[in-house]
Structure formats: structure tokens, C-alpha cells
Amino acid sequence: MVNIRDVAKYCGVSAMTVSRALNNSGQISKETKERILKACEELGYRPNFAARSLVTKKTNMIGLIIPDITNQYYSQVSKGVSSYLSLHGYGLLLCNSDRKKEEEKRYLNFLSEGRVDGIIIFPVKPKKEDYEGILKEIPLVMADNYVDGLNANFVGNDNYHGASEIIRHMVKQGFKKIGVILGPTSSSASNERLRAYKDVLAENNIEYLSDIVLESDATFDDGFNLAKVLIEKGVDSIFAINDTVALGVIKYCYLNNINIPYDIGIAGYDNIQQSSMLPVPLTTVDQNGSRMGKVVAETMLNLLTGGAIISKKIILKPQLVIRKSLRES
């Protein structure tokens, strides 16, 4: 592997001059610069990342920890992050926590060896103490699940708003016994949506029944399995914590000849691409993962460059997407 000194020797200059040519730093005559750049081409010189980052203390890398890359919301987030970073000369170190706390911890450890300049995390069942240590060591942006009392930058979706909108729509469509499939209790997103659910029921004088509000790990299989439970309890509709769960519910209905939306109404959350192409298109809430990705990456880079941070807490407004799974209006 050819190094900076080989180039220097080849050009009859010092290593420092080559470094300057490559980094546009300091004063350097146009001719020598061009000569050096040409030599780098010819010799196939590539600056050594480790050496550079050892001295500059910068990696131009950002770590992204997400629960599940095969979930479309997160893949959109990843794409948004990736595009924004790439545009600004940064690389992405992707960590798929698989919704496991231990994996998340392992990755946090892995990243904290100085592999990245900052960490963006979409945490699973977050607790304050999990992130207090790392927060002192490396810039951190948290997303989706707010951790109370943690002085970290946060970008969230307005879950209360999104859920209120869709539940209100459900009530307006005439549904009265609305079953819910939540995410884990430690998920603030899930809790906010539950709060909205309760408030909208109260607004409409509908009794809250805790036995038709179920907790889950927010997977497709959970949707499939819990649909059975809820339907046996006589709900007239189901609000799923995300579209993937809703797809599980829909699969159950499909296999059991339960008509959507007349036997049962279904509402999702996320607006994944396929939601619009179902037998009965899914009414859902669009969180715009790609926008989230961009914003979270932008926040990170602002943090790194010390640029003005408008707010330590950014809340994005999701949008209700009305389709046919809650009957026609």
C-alpha cells in the first residue's frame, strides 16, 4: 500500500506538502498541488483512514442503531440517513439491534471505541440509565422513543396527534368497540398512542375496556395471533400499532373469511408502501420515515459542527391517510 511519504518522495516534496494538497489546508502553490494530485492518481494513493482519524479524532462515520432493517419504516429511515450523510461526506455504520436490548448494548459498546463521530439510536424499551454513560462520551441523537430526564437530543413523531386523528376517524366511521394492539409498554410511542386512544374515547363517551387493549412486540406474527384474541372478544375494529402488525391482522381476517371493512375495521400506522395495494387499502398514519431519517441525520451533523441547534427536541407531525379499511366516508 502506497503511503503519503511515497507520494512525497515521488514528487520531491515533503509529506506535509502532500497532506496540504490533499486537504486544501494551508497555503500551497497551485502547480505543486496539481502535480501532487496527479501523482496520487498515478500511484493509486489512498489516504489511510485509521492514521488520519487517529490524529484528527474524526472518523466521518455515524452509527445508526435501529430495531429492524426489514421493517419498511426503518429501511426508509436508513435511506434518509444514508442519503443525507453521503451528501455531506459521511459514512453510515448500520447496527440492527433486532429489537434486543443486549444487541443494542453490544453495538453501543462497539461504536464507543471511536468508530464513529456520533450515534443515532432508535432505542428498544429505553431506560435512562442505559444511555447516561454513553452520552458523556459521544454525541447522541435519540429518536422515536423519548427517554424522560435524559439530556439528549431527540427527534420524535407526534404520536399523540397521529393516533388522535385516526381514532377520531374510527369513531366518526361508527366504530365503537375498538381493539388495540400496542407495542411494548416501555415504548413511549406506544404509550402516547394509547393516551390518545383513551382521550378520544372519553371525548366521545365511549367506555375504555382494558381487556381489548393488548401489548405486543409489534411484529407481523403478533398481529396475526392477537387478531384472533381480539376478534373473539367481539371488537368491531382494530387499531394496530403499525402497518406490519395490521398486515398480520389482515392476514388473519383473510384466512378466516372475515370481511374488511364490514365485519371489522382496520387501522394501521406508518403507511408502508404496500398499505395502498392491499385488497382493501389500509387507512393509516404516515410518519414519513425518509423525512425522519433526514432530520435525525441533520441534527447529528449540526451537533458535530457545533452549528446552531434550533431545538433539542424536534417533533414531526405525521399525517392521516384515509383509505378503505375503515369503510368509505
Place this chain on the structure above:
Amino acid sequence: MVNIRDVAKYCGVSAMTVSRALNNSGQISKETKERILKACEELGYRPNFAARSLVTKKTNMIGLIIPDITNQYYSQVSKGVSSYLSLHGYGLLLCNSDRKKEEEKRYLNFLSEGRVDGIIIFPVKPKKEDYEGILKEIPLVMADNYVDGLNANFVGNDNYHGASEIIRHMVKQGFKKIGVILGPTSSSASNERLRAYKDVLAENNIEYLSDIVLESDATFDDGFNLAKVLIEKGVDSIFAINDTVALGVIKYCYLNNINIPYDIGIAGYDNIQQSSMLPVPLTTVDQNGSRMGKVVAETMLNLLTGGAIISKKIILKPQLVIRKSLRES
């Protein structure tokens, strides 16, 4: 940031001894080792990645270049790669080329600064000369699109086999004028499937009509737009290069009240999760992205550890998944 010398001083030993304790290398008494490890805990010491990799010339990082992370096949591949790497102490540097050649090149450059120990690439419109240079510098595993004459490790899906199976099934179901939406001409996957298409038609004495075989960039929108073109040409069925394209076709049919499978038969490729949950479930070919991810990562690590490589060219067999979009058997 606390470094190895701080730990050494704290323990009253040399930096070297600390290094040994951390790496299980060389001889070291059990007591000192434990004492040092405990001190590392206490001081919150984290080994510096850059310094370590500067001397060892290892990063424990693998770069993955894929066309589009929001495509489910690639997100499954990514998950497969990620899990396997994580299991073996490696990290994943994800590069989303966005199906753009220039992005791919930029990433290749970025990675070749010694940021990773090896590169796994799912190339877009690959040409031999694009990879000859990089191949000399860093271990490379190519996937999906074979590049003729390039002496690189390759993992592919048997596209000829997969396409033959599904086209044969189409013919058996009575379809005679089968329109095709291909990927780019430079994609060997696409070309192999086209070859299978031609061979199966010939086998069955069906004339090959080049005007119902269209090229595309393999996106959802391409499926939607080209469906119109093909249907106006009077095809009785469409074989889409992937499920995403097929979903585009299905959306077109849905919006135009064209009945699947009676007005038109649809076949996809990839078996993404949602294919089974469509109004009319999609007959497709399962490439098992997660298995592909695992195999490609395994090949990479074998390459790095110099372990026996069974073959430089691994071909995985995909599986025909029969559902209802080509009528019931």
C-alpha cells in the same frame, strides 16, 4: 478520553501488559490480567479503534454496497449480512448506491481508504473495468450480477432456474402471450431470466415477440407505467422482474378494474413479505434474501481468515412459490 497508558499507570504496569490483558495475547498472570480488566471497567477505558487498526491493519468492518435498502430483498440481505457479521465481531458499513453508478464508485472510493477489511457488493450495471482496480486492493465479494472475466468471488441466485420454473408454470396455466418487464440490460440476473423465458417458450412452440419484452429500472413506478403499455399490446399475463415491479403492475390493474388472474395473470420474483397478503396472492420466486446475506458474509469472512473457500462461485437455488395470481391449478 482515557487511554492504555492511563490504565497502565493506574495499575502500576506497562502499557504492553495492559494490551496483553485486553487481547489475550502472550503470557500474562491471571491475577494481573484480572486486576487490569477491573481497572479498565473502573476507568471506563475503551480501546481506540483508529490506533489499533493503524497497527494491526484490521478494522473488523465490512462494507456492503446495495442498490436500494428500501427494497425488501435488499433489506433482508442486509439483515442477513448484519447478523452474521455481528456474530463474528464485525461491523457493517452500509452503502446505499441508489442504483446509481456514480454513487457506487464514490462508495468504492470511500471504502478503499482502509475503512473496511472487505467489500460485499450488489452491483448496478456492472462492467469488468469498474472493479479490476479495487479487486487488487481489498477482498471483494460480488453478488447477484455476475461480471464475466472478473476473478472475484461471486455468490448468485440461479436466475435461469427460477425463471424457467415460473414461466413453465405460466405456460401450464394456459398463458400464451406472456409480457415481460425486465431490469436493465446490463443486469445479468435480468438477462438470465430472459434467456429462460425464451427457452421455455421455444420448448412449448410459442413464438417469441420482442415487443412485449420491455426493459426497465425495476422500480414500482416502472411496473405501474409499463403495465399499461403491455396490456394495450394485448398480453394475457405479465412476468415482472421482481415483486416490487409486480406490485406496480397490480396497482395499475386495481385502478383500472382489470381482474387478476382472470383478465391477466401476474408473476413476480423475490417473494417479499407482502406478496402473500395481496388481494390475490402473488405467485413468485423466493430468493431468500436473508440466506443470501448470510452466505455472502460467510464467504467474505472465509476470504479474510484465509479459510478454505469451497468455491469461488456459489449459486443458490431459488424456489417457486405458487399462489393465486396465475389462477388456481
Place this chain on the structure above:
DNA sequence: GTGAAAGCGCTAACAA
């Protein structure tokens, strides 16, 4: 079983 010296490839700071 442990330590001292050297150096990985680069850039910051200062000197010329």
C-alpha cells in the same frame, strides 16, 4: 511474565 523501544500513516504546530 513483563517492559522498553520503535513505528504504523498521518497532521498540528512551529520554523524557515
Place this chain on the structure above:
DNA sequence: TTGTTAGCGCTTTCAC
């Protein structure tokens, strides 16, 4: 405008 020196934090080599 260019060069010299030093050192980033670690491991390799060799000596004890």
C-alpha cells in the same frame, strides 16, 4: 510556500 519535529494510541519485536 514549504519543511521539520513531534505525537495521536496502540501493538510488534526483542530484551530481560
